[in-house]
Amino acid sequence: MNENICLIGFDEPEIEILKQQISGRVIAHPSLPGFRVEDGQLYVDNESGGWQSRVDRVIFHGIFESDAELFVALALWGGPCFPDPLGMLNCRDKHACLVRALSQTQFPGFGRGYVPAGGSVKLETEQVAKWGNWHCGENKARVQGEWSAEFSSTLEPFYPGNAVRVVLLGDEVFQIQLTGDDWLKSIHDPTADFMNVDADLAEDTRALAQYFNLPVIANDYVVGEDGEKYLLEVNHIPNVTRFPLLWERYTELVINWCRD
Structure with missing residues (x-):
């Protein structure tokens, strides 16, 4: 029928x-x-x-x-x-999603912080403040010294290194080198491209996808200059149209799901 x-x-x-x-x-x-x-x-x-x-x-x-x-x-x-609506609901608030993800990932990093709206901090080292619920490099700033938060913000150390995105589409995993002209890296930069998949990051992404019960997920990581890895954020509705290969695999996934 x-x-x-x-x-x-x-x-x-x-x-x-x-x-x-x-x-x-x-x-x-x-x-x-x-x-x-x-x-x-x-x-x-x-x-x-x-x-x-x-x-x-x-x-x-x-x-x-x-x-x-x-x-x-x-x-x-x-x-x-x-995807599963409860999984999307658990990820929709970006800060709450990050807290949940950090409790599960192999690569939580160190020195995370939080500043409520209107609060102030004095930061001895450079950190990245993130606020709001949007992605694509929006609502982020590098901060140091005296800083007042207009919006409730998470804080994380600024990790020098290579920014990558690991995308899970069903059983398949892809890894993308994020690029850009400044410190904000993105899949939308014209030089962003596929790269070899890091087995540890793939395993971590699979585990987080299972935790959130999401068949499609994309995690952004930094691979530090010292080789250490850090989870930056979870994208529960990742872009699947930037690269034709991802759109092709995504389309196959949802069409097969409709036939189940």
Whole structure:
């Protein structure tokens, strides 16, 4: 029997690719749709608006300011959702996600700190302050000496070395060298590219994916100049369109999931 499958958070080119390969009715929303859970059933807005339709499966890919409410609804619904809504909910607050990840990783680093909004610190060594719930190098600053936090911020030592991203897509692991013109490194820099996978980082990423029950995850690490490794952050909804190979593998993963 054909299912109603809802895509949430994909851009139009990706929506068209997925629609061509998914059997059944596909309801796609690039941004968060209206939704409700009623009598054990999930309903979402139709693409054209108006009435809501019952949905059998959800594929979610995006980060939105109020998406935690959707994750709560999806978890209470309990139907097939890719990725797991409880895993996404546990990762949605970036600071809380980091604390959870540091309790599990082999590479927690040292000297982490926290400053509430309006608080001040006097830092003898250079550190990186991070605030907010966005990724891609936003809401970060290198700080030292007297520093006042406008927003609640985590602190971590500035680790000199190479920044890498380890991406897990189902059973496959990829590693990307993050690059950039300054200290902020990213997969979006045109020189970022695939590199050999570090076995220890792959094992760590698999363990964190299992801990959060997420089939797709990307961890950012620094491999220090002394060879030591440090987890920087967990990306529960990583970019899968920057590299064609990742998009190809991601597409295969979600299409096969729809067929299960």
